[in-house]
Amino acid sequence: MRRLYIVMYDISHPKRLRKVFKIMRGFGDRIQLSVFRAELTPKERIQMMMKINPVIHHNEDQVLMIPIGPAGGEIEKEIEALGRPYEPCPHGAVVV
Amino acid sequence: MNEAESSFPVILSLPDFIPARMLNEFAYCPRLCYLEWAQQEWDDNEWTMDGNFQHRRVDRPSGDLPDADEMEEQAPEAVHARSVMLSAEGCGFIAKMDLIEAEAGAVLPVEYKRGSVPDNPERSWEPERVQLCAQAMILRENGYVCPTGVLYYAQSRQRVEIAITDALAARTLEIARELRCVMQSGETPRPLQDSPKCPGCSLAGICLPDEILHEAAHPNAEAEEDAIRRLYPARDDAAPLYVQDQGAYVGKSNEELVVKLKGTKVADIRFIDLSHVCLYGNVQISTQAIQELLKRSIPLLYFSFGGWFNGICGGMPHKNVELRRRQYRAEYGKESLEIARVLVQNKIQNSRILLRRNSAEGNEDAIEDLRRAEQQAGEAANMESLLGFEGNAARIYFQHFSSMLKPKESDGGLSGFDFTTRNRRPPRDPVNAMLSFAYSLLTKEFAIVLLRVGFDPFMGFYHQPRYGRPALALDMMEPFRPLIADSVVISVINNGVIQSKDFVRSAGAFALKPDARKAFIMTYERRMDSLITHPIFNYRISYRRVLEVQARLLARYLLGELPTPPEFCTR
Ligand code: SF4
Numbered sequence: 001m002r003r004l005y006i007v008m009y010d011i012s013h014p015k016r017l018r019k020v021f022k023i024m025r026g027f028g029d030r031i032q033l034s035v036f037r038a039e040l041t042p043k044e045r046i047q048m049m050m051k052i053n054p055v056i057h058h059n060e061d062q063v064l065m066i067p068i069g070p071a072g073g074e075i076e077k078e079i080e081a082l083g084r085p086y087e088p089c090p091h092g093a094v095v096v
Numbered sequence: 097m098n099e100a101e102s103s104f105p106v107i108l109s110l111p112d113f114i115p116a117r118m119l120n121e122f123a124y125c126p127r128l129c130y131l132e133w134a135q136q137e138w139d140d141n142e143w144t145m146d147g148n149f150q151h152r153r154v155d156r157p158s159g160d161l162p163d164a165d166e167m168e169e170q171a172p173e174a175v176h177a178r179s180v181m182l183s184a185e186g187c188g189f190i191a192k193m194d195l196i197e198a199e200a201g202a203v204l205p206v207e208y209k210r211g212s213v214p215d216n217p218e219r220s221w222e223p224e225r226v227q228l229c230a231q232a233m234i235l236r237e238n239g240y241v242c243p244t245g246v247l248y249y250a251q252s253r254q255r256v257e258i259a260i261t262d263a264l265a266a267r268t269l270e271i272a273r274e275l276r277c278v279m280q281s282g283e284t285p286r287p288l289q290d291s292p293k294c295p296g297c298s299l300a301g302i303c304l305p306d307e308i309l310h311e312a313a314h315p316n317a318e319a320e321e322d323a324i325r326r327l328y329p330a331r332d333d334a335a336p337l338y339v340q341d342q343g344a345y346v347g348k349s350n351e352e353l354v355v356k357l358k359g360t361k362v363a364d365i366r367f368i369d370l371s372h373v374c375l376y377g378n379v380q381i382s383t384q385a386i387q388e389l390l391k392r393s394i395p396l397l398y399f400s401f402g403g404w405f406n407g408i409c410g411g412m413p414h415k416n417v418e419l420r421r422r423q424y425r426a427e428y429g430k431e432s433l434e435i436a437r438v439l440v441q442n443k444i445q446n447s448r449i450l451l452r453r454n455s456a457e458g459n460e461d462a463i464e465d466l467r468r469a470e471q472q473a474g475e476a477a478n479m480e481s482l483l484g485f486e487g488n489a490a491r492i493y494f495q496h497f498s499s500m501l502k503p504k505e506s507d508g509g510l511s512g513f514d515f516t517t518r519n520r521r522p523p524r525d526p527v528n529a530m531l532s533f534a535y536s537l538l539t540k541e542f543a544i545v546l547l548r549v550g551f552d553p554f555m556g557f558y559h560q561p562r563y564g565r566p567a568l569a570l571d572m573m574e575p576f577r578p579l580i581a582d583s584v585v586i587s588v589i590n591n592g593v594i595q596s597k598d599f600v601r602s603a604g605a606f607a608l609k610p611d612a613r614k615a616f617i618m619t620y621e622r623r624m625d626s627l628i629t630h631p632i633f634n635y636r637i638s639y640r641r642v643l644e645v646q647a648r649l650l651a652r653y654l655l656g657e658l659p660t661p662p663e664f665c666t667r
Contacts, residue, residue: 001329026351026366041333044368071333091369093335093621095614096344096355096362 002039002071007048009034009063011056019055020063023048029089037088039071110279113183113190114272116234120227122275126285128299134279135550136415137302161196161203164239175199184237188272189230195248202241205231212252219256220247222267229268232260282418284657286312294327301328304645307633308652315660316632318667324633331625331638334371337363338617339379340610342401346373346381348388370394372544377401395544402607403533405540405566408547416550422654423551423568431654435571435661436558437476442575444470444489445665450578454586455499462496465489479558494518497582501527504592513589513596522605526596527585529606530616534581535573537620541643542569549647572647575664580639584620593619631667 007028011017017034024030027048028038040048045065052063069075079086122129131137161177175198183190195206207228213219228245235242247256258264278285287305288294294305306324337353339346345356353370355363367388372395375381381396386409389396395410426432448466451459469489476482498515515527523529543566546553556567558574573581588594598612608616624640637645642664649662 002333022350027368039333040368047368091335091365092625093338093618094363094365095338095617096341096357 002041002044003067004069004071004073004076005038005040005045006031006066006068007036007038007063008066010061012060013057016055016057016061020052020061023051023055026051031086031088110276112185113188114230114275116189116191116227116230119189119230119268119271119275120223122278123223123226123271125288125291125293125297126274126278127287127303127305128297129275130278130284131299131303134282135284135418137299161198182234182238184234186237187230187233187269189234191227191231191234193231196235197246202243203235204244204246205235205242206246206248206255207231208248208250210250213249213254213256220258225258225264226268226271228258229260229264230272233265233268284655286657295325297327302648304648304652307645307649308657310633311649311652311658311662315658316663318632319634321634324635326633326635326637328641330627330636330641332371332640334369335621335625336372336374337365337370338374338376338614340376340401340613342378344379346375346379346385348382348385353385353388367392367394372397374399374540376403395547397540397544399536399540403536405536405543408540408543410544410547413552414547414550419550419651419655420552422656423555426654427555427557431661432557433476433479433482435650435653436479436482437474438661438663439558439571439574440473440476440482440486441470442663442665443577444473444486444493446575447489447493447578447582449666450582450586451493451496451500455496459496459499462492465492482558490518493578497527500586502590503595522603524604524606526594526599526606527589529599529608530585530588530594531581533608533613533616534584534620535577537617538573538576538581539566539569541624541640542566542572542647545644545647546572549644549651551647551651572643572650576639576643579666580620580623584616584623587623588616588619631665632663 005028007024009017009020009024011020011034021030021034024036024038027040027044028036031037038048049065056063076088118129118133121132161180162175175196177196177198178194180193180196181190182193193205194208197204197206205228207224209224214221218225224247228247232242232245243260245258245260247258248254249256287303287308289309291305294300294303297303305327310319310324337355339355341357341362343357344362347354347356349364351368352364352366353373354361373381373389374397376399378401386396390409390411393411395408397408398406400406426435444466448463448470451466452463466489469485469492473482473485473489476485494515494517498513501513501515503513513527514525518531519525519528520532523532543553546566546568551568553566553569556569556571559565559567559570593615594608594612598609599606600609625638627636627638628642629635630637630642630645633645646662646664649658652658653661
């Protein structure tokens with residue numbers, strides 16, 4: 001039972017920034033510069049924390065995880081975008 | 097004990113030491129302990145994962161615990177030893193202790209727990225106290241003075257001191273005695289009844305407490321609405337990847353699987369969104385990608401270009417040896433015929449219902465004949481007669497199969513999808529080509545599920561294990577052929593998703609063209625993912641999840657927990 005999170009981060013060193021970015025790609029879609037949209041089970045959320053935690057500097061950096069509701073729920077439809085549209089890409093089976 | 101059991105006695109011997117953690121589990125729920133320890137089921141959920149996250153600092157061994165006889169001479173400054181493994185023969189316990197503090201001649205085991213201090217008079221739960229007490233008893237037997245222990249609650253960052261009293265020690269020994277008894281009995285303890293512990297239990301989706309209690313009491317009877325809690329997600333979060341483009345290359349990049357075609361990226365999928373990977377024909381995959389799939393227990397399946405299921409790569413087999421033993425034993429017992437009867441009967445019933453719903457009038461006789469075959473199958477005296485009833489029913493069903501097909505007139509109506517009998521290897525018309533392909537998809541689905549549950553998919557009860565066929569997968573899919581495979585074929589034809597021009601024909605054999613096959617797979621996937629109401633448990637669940645529940649129930653039947661094999665019939 002996944003929940004939808006907006007994950008944003010503020011990392012003060014470029015090397016750590018790159019590392020966090022790479023980890024986050026494994027958990028969600030980038031929607032803005034340092035903002036990801038991630039659908040995670042409670043277990044995946046902890047997996048993500050366990051990967052990011054050793055990478056960041058605990059006094060200088062910050063990662064925020066904002067749960068906004070159940071994945072596939074109504075709340076996401078209420079997100080409004082000015083400028084570029086907000087288009088979450090759905091995932092499901094992939095056939096190549 | 098039934099006959100088969102007495103002729104193949106199960107000799108159960110316990111390891112010499114009981115881990116303190118298992119005492120905790122047993123005190124929480126005896127079944128949980130049994131599933132984890134005897135049947136080696138293990139599924140990290142958020143609680144246990146979070147437990148590990150909280151444990152992360154203490155899990156690295158560090159510091160030295162001085163020998164017991166040196167404790168006296170130890171300097172007055174405190175000693176901290178982390179992640180210490182100790183055992184004691186007298187009580188028969190072993191424990192990896194998170195942290196041991198030593199001061200003034202005494203030691204203090206500290207056990208880390210997630211969450212906050214419980215709001216009860218003891219400010220702790222019994223299972224945790226028992227685990228801590230076992231640690232203290234080990235320390236005492238090793239010569240240390242250990243009057244108290246500490247439970248440290250990570251979320252509220254609070255320490256709760258627990259006195260290791262004689263009463264607590266006696267209770268701990270009593271639980272250990274019960275645990276040994278249950279383990280040696282070889283009988284899985286029953287699930288807890290309607291317990292608030294289950295929703296938080298890491299094995300709820302494997303244990304299926306409400307389903308098992310219902311099936312044990314009223315086998316295959318429809319449960320009342322909301323009577324059964326669905327303690328696992330209604331559908332999977334992860335989905336499969338199919339690669340059929342010849343010459344494609346599958347590789348790994350960080351946390352993603354990447355598919356390239358002639359050097360250009362055509363797809364990337366996060367590993368967390370991936371349930372399994374199917375490769376058709378000449379598709380390459382890198383060792384790094386295979387390693388990562390194995391590490392994450394994501395099965396990798398190989399097919400011929402035409403769709404013949406060649407094999408599966410999925411790491412180590414499940415550690416539930418007890419189940420495989422029962423599976424092999426059942427082949428010689430009466431369970432085998434019982435299972436086969438239910439599977440065939442369900443298959444005929446589901447075929448009949450599909451036919452009744454999808455074809456115009458004129459099939460009444462056929463439907464009546466199927467109903468009779470259904471009944472005969474349920475009472476078949478042996479495998480030979482069961483095969484006969486099934487063959488008869490299949491002939492009737494496929495004779496009328498084309499009455500369910502309504503291709504668009506613009507596509508030449510039925511002429512492009514002329515179908516009279518079922519033929520395979522090679523399929524000699526478009527409908528047979530699609531049926532064969534759909535059945536191969538369903539076979540791989542069950543092969544994956546059966547491996548995950550702990551079965552040997554090659555050893556069946558109805559289908560004979562020969563020529564490397566995954567016989568148990570073929571068995572289990574019988575009731576689902578009409579519900580999933582046949583109905584996908586009907587829907588792609590009737591909705592015009594697949595047309596007569598979408599096939600290639602060579603030497604009398606028909607096959608789907610690659611783009612059409614892609615569309616076919618997507619329709620199949622939507623079917624697998626669609627939510628239905630479970631005919632017995634009455635909750636919403638996807639077909640793909642239904643398959644897993646069926647396999648788990650079959651396991652529970654073979655392990656002696658359920659009186660009859662599980663059924664699955666649409667109503
Ligand atoms: S789900 Fe309930 S009955 Fe089953 S093991 Fe967990 S706590 Fe025990």
